[in-house]
Amino acid sequence: MRILAIESSCDESAAAVLDADRGLLGHEVFSQIELHRVFGGVVPELASRDHVRKLLPLVRSVLEQAGTTSSDINGVAYTAGPGLIGALLTGASLARSLAYAWGVPSLGVHHLEGHLLAPLLEPEPPPFPHVALLVSGGHTMLIEVSTIGCYRLLGETRDDAAGEAFDKTAKLLGLPYPGGPELARLADRGTPGVFNFPRPMLDRPGLEFSFSGLKTAVVHALRGREITDTVRADVAEAVQLSIVETLTAKALRALEETGLDTLVVSGGVSANRLLRSRLAEAARREGARVYYPRIEFCTDNAAMIAVAGLARLAAGQHDGLDIQARARWPLESLQPLTAQV
Numbered sequence: 001m002r003i004l005a006i007e008s009s010c011d012e013s014a015a016a017v018l019d020a021d022r023g024l025l026g027h028e029v030f031s032q033i034e035l036h037r038v039f040g041g042v043v044p045e046l047a048s049r050d051h052v053r054k055l056l057p058l059v060r061s062v063l064e065q066a067g068t069t070s071s072d073i074n075g076v077a078y079t080a081g082p083g084l085i086g087a088l089l090t091g092a093s094l095a096r097s098l099a100y101a102w103g104v105p106s107l108g109v110h111h112l113e114g115h116l117l118a119p120l121l122e123p124e125p126p127p128f129p130h131v132a133l134l135v136s137g138g139h140t141m142l143i144e145v146s147t148i149g150c151y152r153l154l155g156e157t158r159d160d161a162a163g164e165a166f167d168k169t170a171k172l173l174g175l176p177y178p179g180g181p182e183l184a185r186l187a188d189r190g191t192p193g194v195f196n197f198p199r200p201m202l203d204r205p206g207l208e209f210s211f212s213g214l215k216t217a218v219v220h221a222l223r224g225r226e227i228t229d230t231v232r233a234d235v236a237e238a239v240q241l242s243i244v245e246t247l248t249a250k251a252l253r254a255l256e257e258t259g260l261d262t263l264v265v266s267g268g269v270s271a272n273r274l275l276r277s278r279l280a281e282a283a284r285r286e287g288a289r290v291y292y293p294r295i296e297f298c299t300d301n302a303a304m305i306a307v308a309g310l311a312r313l314a315a316g317q318h319d320g321l322d323i324q325a326r327a328r329w330p331l332e333s334l335q336p337l338t339a340q341v
């Protein structure tokens with residue numbers, strides 16, 4: 001079985017071709033960062049319009065990369081939510097139209113299931129069951145993953161997501177959008193210990209997160225100071241450490257509470273180098289193993305949508321002729337797959 005997948009939930013347009021036997025045959029991502037940068041964040045209407053321009057050329061390009069024609073495609077998967085509704089509809093209507101024209105089934109994929117299953121593309125995929133730490137621009141969740149589609153939420157953020165905390169504090173430091181990777185780069189030049197920000201909710205039991213207080217802490221720290229490059233680097237260092245130590249401690253707590261010894265980390269923030277090294281150290285101490293997607297598949301892409309789509313289409317699931325697009329979509333409402341892919 002060979003499928004085409006399309007991602008358009010936010011500000012990345014992406015397409016991929018995945019073959020059940022031969023693996024990933026082609027994938028491309030077009031990032032709209034430049035388009036939104038002047039506004040300091042994603043402008044939904046501009047995002048939708050740009051997806052309309054970019055998606056079809058991306059589909060042509062990945063089919064060519066894969067050395068495949070439409071007649072070899074057995075299904076089309078697309079991101080059906082959660083995300084920006086206009087942006088989702090562009091991908092959904094293109095995917096549904098192609099599936100109709102080619103006479104193959106189509107399936108709306110949950111974006112977060114895509115993030116969760118992205119590490120399955122790696123040569124050494126994680127075993128099930130495992131604990132997943134999903135840390136992206138919109139979500140921070142600890143999830144017990146029994147099998148594909150069987151997700152039990154252990155804890156999540158009460159306010160800002162980890163990626164959002166990176167982005168918003170980066171903005172306070174005057175860094176360009178999206179601030180996460182920029183703040184991480186700046187943090188490398190900071191001196192540890194100059195600033196010390198809270199590790200929210202670490203002193204309480206449970207697996208919930210809260211990152212919104214970090215913005216206020218940074219505003220207070222900067223008040224009345226001359227904001228030199230050194231100060232910005234020192235603040236960046238302390239912000240990154242606060243987020244990373246909080247995520248690491250809660251991820252370990254989740255392993256302990258579930259009795260599992262495999263941790264999967266995915267979503268944009270899983271690209272963070274300090275997070276990876278802290279988790280590696282902690283896992284070594286505890287005798288656990290940590291799995292990640294490769295760096296390019298941490299942030300939004302269509303390869304991860306293809307993995308989730310292929311698993312579900314191969315199990316016989318597909319949608320009807322209507323277009324599925326949901327701004328909100330609880331992960332726990334997904335149908336578990338009985339057959340392992």
Ligand SMILES: Nc1ncnc2c1ncn2[C@@H]1O[C@H](COP(=O)(O)OP(=O)(O)OP(=O)(O)O)[C@@H](O)[C@H]1O
Nearest residue numbers: 136137138139163180181267268269271272299300
């Ligand atoms: N190296 C890094 N360090 C810290 N944060 C990073 C790094 N690289 C990316 N990020 C953050 O990851 C986020 C983007 O990740 P992703 O594309 O998975 O999120 P999203 O798709 O916008 O959100 P969601 O998947 O929840 O809808 C941004 O907040 C970005 O700042």
Ligand SMILES: [Mg+2]
Nearest residue numbers: 111136299300
């Ligand atoms: Mg995402």
